[in-house]
Amino acid sequence: MIEGxxxxxxxxxxxxxxxxxxxxxxxxxxxxxxxxxxxxLADPAPLASVLWLDDQLESAVRLDSIITVVDAxxxxxxxxxxxxxxxxxxxxxxIAFADVVILNKIDLILQENRCGxxxxxxxxxxxxRIHSINSLATILQTVRCQVDLHEILDRKAYGANHLAHLEAxxxxxxxxxxxxxxxxxxxxxxxxxxxxxxLDKVRLWLEDLLWEKKSHMDVYRCxxxxxxxxxxxxxxxxxxxxxxxxxxxxxxxxxxxxxxKIVFIGRHLDETVLRNSFRSCIL
Numbered sequence: 573m574i575e576g577x578x579x580x581x582x583x584x585x586x587x588x589x590x591x592x593x594x595x596x597x598x599x600x601x602x603x604x605x606x607x608x609x610x611x612x613l614a615d616p617a618p619l620a621s622v623l624w625l626d627d628q629l630e631s632a633v634r635l636d637s638i639i640t641v642v643d644a645x646x647x648x649x650x651x652x653x654x655x656x657x658x659x660x661x662x663x664x665x666x667i668a669f670a671d672v673v674i675l676n677k678i679d680l681i682l683q684e685n686r687c688g689x690x691x692x693x694x695x696x697x698x699x700x701r702i703h704s705i706n707s708l709a710t711i712l713q714t715v716r717c718q719v720d721l722h723e724i725l726d727r728k729a730y731g732a733n734h735l736a737h738l739e740a741x742x743x744x745x746x747x748x749x750x751x752x753x754x755x756x757x758x759x760x761x762x763x764x765x766x767x768x769x770x771l772d773k774v775r776l777w778l779e780d781l782l783w784e785k786k787s788h789m790d791v792y793r794c795x796x797x798x799x800x801x802x803x804x805x806x807x808x809x810x811x812x813x814x815x816x817x818x819x820x821x822x823x824x825x826x827x828x829x830x831x832x833k834i835v836f837i838g839r840h841l842d843e844t845v846l847r848n849s850f851r852s853c854i855l
Contacts, residue, residue: 605725606633615662616640616669617792621815637729640670640709641717644698645680651701664758667705668792668837669812671729672712675699679715706837707760708795730810758792758839763846765832768801769853774809774818777853782814787849789841796834797821801855809834 610616616638623635642663650663667673681694699711712719782791791811798807798818805820806828824830836846 615665617813620812635730637671637727639672640666641674644675644677670709673709675713676717678713705758760837762835767854768799770855771800773853778816791838793837798832799830
C-alpha cells in the first residue's frame with residue numbers, strides 16, 4: 573500500500589515525470605515492488621503502456637504483471653447481464669488485460685453448494701468463463717484475497733527472457749476447446765505459422781492491426797513467439813492496445829520446431845482475417 577506524501581511523489585514521477593533524474597532514481601532504489609491500485613472501474617491499459625515502455629522509467633522500473641481481483645460470487649451475473657448489451661462493462665477489460673486473476677470469495681460459492689461435485693463444477697464453470705475471455709491468465713482461488721505474494725510478485729509477464737511460461741501459455745491456448753472461446757464478444761485464440769516471417773512485414777502488420785484498425789477488430793493484448801526469416805534468434809511479441817514490442821530473446825534450440833505462435837485477446841476478433849493477414853508476412 574502506498575499512502576500520503578510517498579504516493580504523491582510516485583504519482584508525480586509516473587504521470588508528470590517532472591522529478592530530476594537523480595531524485596527519481598533515489599526514490600526508486602528504496603523500493604522492491606510498487607503495487608499500483610487503480611479505481612474499481614479503471615481500464616488498466618493506459619497505465620500498463622506507460623510503465624512498460626516509458627523511456628525515462630524503464631531502467632529503474634519495469635512492468636511485472638497486471639493483477640485483477642474477481643468476485644466469484646457475482647462475476648457470472650455481471651458477465652451475463654452485459655453479454656447481449658450494447659454497453660460494455662469494465663469487468664471484461666480488466667479480465668482481458670490480466671496476467672493473474674485472483675478469484676476471491678470462493679467461500680461464498682462453497683457455502684451455496686454443499687452437494688459434493690457441484691462445488692467443483694461451479695468453480696470450474698467460473699474459471700472456464702474467465703479463460704474464455706483470457707486464456708493467458710493464471711487464476712488463483714482465494715478467500716478474503718489471502719494469497720502467497722510469491723504467486724503474484726516477480727512474475728516477469730512482460731520480460732522477453734521469461735520464455736518457459738509464455739511457451740506453456742501458448743501451448744495451453746492451442747489445446748483449449750474451441751467452444752469455450754466463443755462465449756462472449758471478448759475472446760481469445762492462438763494462430764500458428766511454420767514458415768518464417770519477415771520482421772519488417774510483421775511490424776507493418778501489427779501497426780495496421782493495432783493502429784489503423786481497418787479490420788474493425790479491437791485487439792486488447794497479444795503475446796507470442798516469432799520465427800523471423802534470416803535470424804537464428806527466437807523473437808518475442810508483446811502488445812497492449814496500440815503499444816507493441818518485438819525483440820530477440822535467445823537462439824532457437826536445435827531440437828525446437830521453429831514456429832510462430834501468437835495469442836490474441838480482444839473484441840470482435842476474426843480468426844480467418846488474422847490468420848490470412850499474418851501469412852502475408854511470409855517472404
